[in-house]
Amino acid sequence: MRRIFAVALGILTAIGGFVDIGDLVTNAIVGSRFGLGLAWVVLVGVVGICVYAQMSGRVAAVSGRATFEIIRERLGPRAGLANLGASFLINLLTVTAEIGGVALSLQLATSVDPLLWVPVAAFGVWIVIWRARFKLLENVTGLLGLTLIVFAVALFMLSPDWGSLAGQALQPGPPADEQMSTYWFYAIALFGAAMTPYEVFFFSSGAIEEKWTEKDLATSRANVLVGFPLGGVLSIAIAGCAAVVLLPASIDVTSLSQVVLPVAEAGGKLALSFAIVGILAATFGAALETTLSSGYTLAQYFGWSWGKFRRPAKAARFHLAMIICIFVAMAILATGVDPILVTEYSVVFSAVALPLTYLPILIIANDREYMGDKVNGRAMNLIGSVYLVVILVAAIAAIPLLIVTGAGS
Amino acid sequence: MPESRRGRSKRAQALAPLLALTIVLSGCSSPASTFDQAIGQGVAAVETARIAVDQQLDDRIFPTTTITALGDARRELVDASTSVSETDTSTESDAALRTDLLEALALGVTGVNRARDAMGGTGSLEDAVPALERASDALEALEERATEAEGARR
Amino acid sequence: MNDPHRPAGRVLDAHLHILDRQVLDRDGVPVTTVDDLELDGIEPGAPIEPDAPPPTVAAILTGPDLATRIFGGRPPESRHIRIPWKLVSEVGTTIRLGITGYILDATWTERWVSEHIIARIPGGRHDPE
Numbered sequence A: 001m002r003r004i005f006a007v008a009l010g011i012l013t014a015i016g017g018f019v020d021i022g023d024l025v026t027n028a029i030v031g032s033r034f035g036l037g038l039a040w041v042v043l044v045g046v047v048g049i050c051v052y053a054q055m056s057g058r059v060a061a062v063s064g065r066a067t068f069e070i071i072r073e074r075l076g077p078r079a080g081l082a083n084l085g086a087s088f089l090i091n092l093l094t095v096t097a098e099i100g101g102v103a104l105s106l107q108l109a110t111s112v113d114p115l116l117w118v119p120v121a122a123f124g125v126w127i128v129i130w131r132a133r134f135k136l137l138e139n140v141t142g143l144l145g146l147t148l149i150v151f152a153v154a155l156f157m158l159s160p161d162w163g164s165l166a167g168q169a170l171q172p173g174p175p176a177d178e179q180m181s182t183y184w185f186y187a188i189a190l191f192g193a194a195m196t197p198y199e200v201f202f203f204s205s206g207a208i209e210e211k212w213t214e215k216d217l218a219t220s221r222a223n224v225l226v227g228f229p230l231g232g233v234l235s236i237a238i239a240g241c242a243a244v245v246l247l248p249a250s251i252d253v254t255s256l257s258q259v260v261l262p263v264a265e266a267g268g269k270l271a272l273s274f275a276i277v278g279i280l281a282a283t284f285g286a287a288l289e290t291t292l293s294s295g296y297t298l299a300q301y302f303g304w305s306w307g308k309f310r311r312p313a314k315a316a317r318f319h320l321a322m323i324i325c326i327f328v329a330m331a332i333l334a335t336g337v338d339p340i341l342v343t344e345y346s347v348v349f350s351a352v353a354l355p356l357t358y359l360p361i362l363i364i365a366n367d368r369e370y371m372g373d374k375v376n377g378r379a380m381n382l383i384g385s386v387y388l389v390v391i392l393v394a395a396i397a398a399i400p401l402l403i404v405t406g407a408g409s
Numbered sequence B: 001m002p003e004s005r006r007g008r009s010k011r012a013q014a015l016a017p018l019l020a021l022t023i024v025l026s027g028c029s030s031p032a033s034t035f036d037q038a039i040g041q042g043v044a045a046v047e048t049a050r051i052a053v054d055q056q057l058d059d060r061i062f063p064t065t066t067i068t069a070l071g072d073a074r075r076e077l078v079d080a081s082t083s084v085s086e087t088d089t090s091t092e093s094d095a096a097l098r099t100d101l102l103e104a105l106a107l108g109v110t111g112v113n114r115a116r117d118a119m120g121g122t123g124s125l126e127d128a129v130p131a132l133e134r135a136s137d138a139l140e141a142l143e144e145r146a147t148e149a150e151g152a153r154r
Numbered sequence C: 001m002n003d004p005h006r007p008a009g010r011v012l013d014a015h016l017h018i019l020d021r022q023v024l025d026r027d028g029v030p031v032t033t034v035d036d037l038e039l040d041g042i043e044p045g046a047p048i049e050p051d052a053p054p055p056t057v058a059a060i061l062t063g064p065d066l067a068t069r070i071f072g073g074r075p076p077e078s079r080h081i082r083i084p085w086k087l088v089s090e091v092g093t094t095i096r097l098g099i100t101g102y103i104l105d106a107t108w109t110e111r112w113v114s115e116h117i118i119a120r121i122p123g124g125r126h127d128p129e
Helices: A002-018 A021-034 A039-063 A067-110 A114-131 A134-157 A162-170 A180-194 A197-209 A214-245 A256-302 A312-334 A339-364 A378-404 B002-028 B031-057 B063-085 B092-119 B125-153 C014-018 C064-071 C105-116
Strands: C022-024 C030-033 C036-040 C056-062 C081-084 C088-091 C095-097
Touching (some): A002 A214, A021 A180, A021 A214, A021 A256, A021 A339, A039 A067, A039 A180, A039 A197, A039 A378, A067 A114, A067 A339, A134 A214, A180 A339, A197 A256, A214 A256, A256 B031, A256 C030, A312 C105, A339 A378, B031 B063, C081 C105
Antiparallel strands (some): C022 C030
């Protein structure tokens, strides 16, 4: 019974934890502009993140080593530092986007200017990281994030023309008034939103925080293989809601208030309150995960003592690094930059940075020194290599498309 | 001689992406595309405001969310007006389009402001509905005109 | 096979198995990463005599040695932070020390940040709840 409960809890937190500000915003934008014409990308991204998370969780559990320790060992100090720099900066951008997302969702509930919420959100993130246990913060935000299921419920309540939605999903391609380059730009953004690198730093370091052994691998596999695809379904539901309500009114999503309008349309205040709580929990949870990830990457590269299982004074540099990151994110948001814009850039650059962490994980997962006889099987290597190609193509195409499309405008 | 030629081709290589970027950027900032973008932005903002106001009248949405949505819509409208105001035109018809577009966007701002005021207790929300409808109609008419102009240019 | 210098036991490649590995102390607490190694028995730049005894690893270096390995150059002798090799108890996917890391020079920044900043913030010395 206990074990079933543990698995169920893990799956539920994986669903809630899959969606963050990047998924919310990008899916709503894509839904409002392309309908479900990019739903296939979510599918590709979900399978990718399953492969990626599964490999990094296995590496962490078997070797006891987290992602960036391994990257430093394998790439050496110089290439490792370049990798750290890129991954860390993009992660910092994501921290900024998530804290901004918390402020925006608080604005939906209070109509108070998000700039005033930013310090509150930042302090909230810090105090939870400072005081709460790892498992607690993961479970609470994951479970509250589950209220995002209201997007799927709303889609049913809107009683859309399912045939035309399916038609959009099955015949991918841009609608008449959109360009091919814009379509592919958003395909990469959506891919980056589904496969953000921080999820992997967090997953592999979390495995060490919770002292996973090889025995826990089965549980983790169930969490990932069931939870993430259901999270993907939520993502598609968000796009679907936008496609049904916003696309016909030619509303291109540019703000979080537009993302929740379809939910209010379908289910009134009750549904709306679920959506706001869900968005708040999802962004807050992701803000915790990304902030921790920034501490993890730095500490692992430099060999500092790290981890939430230690008291802060026993992992001092790790905690100091996270405090500085939160301050930097606050400073960026204090300039008045639109958090939605930060989010859009963060998902694209996530796609750019993905190969930097994916490739080392793929190599280590095949290294017998670390993995013993738990190295990748043939099927896993096949799918891992296919994704390596996908990830490389997306990373190379991202910046040119960003320039050509003027960031999708 | 070969030295300098290589130097020149290297420089040309370095300039090529810059040139491409310039073409792309100037392509983005031609009056027609600025106007198209502003019309799209304006339509999205006005329609968002209309949905939010309708939902508010139906009591399906929290007032805080309505106020937020209206604020976001107004920001988009002002943003669109600014970029249109700052566009130089080279033909009579473009200049006329600019004037009408600014007017339509101003109509939108008026409607959104009326709704925001009503949310704050000044005036009634019902009055905002026709104002927003007028803005919506004006923008739609401009959208058609812009499409026709583009057709004529081709 | 009959190489007289071939040592008994497991052969480690310093570059592959030691450099950039995580160093853990007796209790499994991370101390640092192996930023560089100090070798005894060879002079940098001097030719190595064919029958000279093999060099031995004297210490793990850290601190400024990371910067010089990345950007080149050598830190002044006094700036090296050394962990004597005789403290190493085990070399695996990590390098384990036989003592507690908290007293080593290599962790002085950790101690400084802990004592002057983190421990002064309320809750800094408590276990998470």
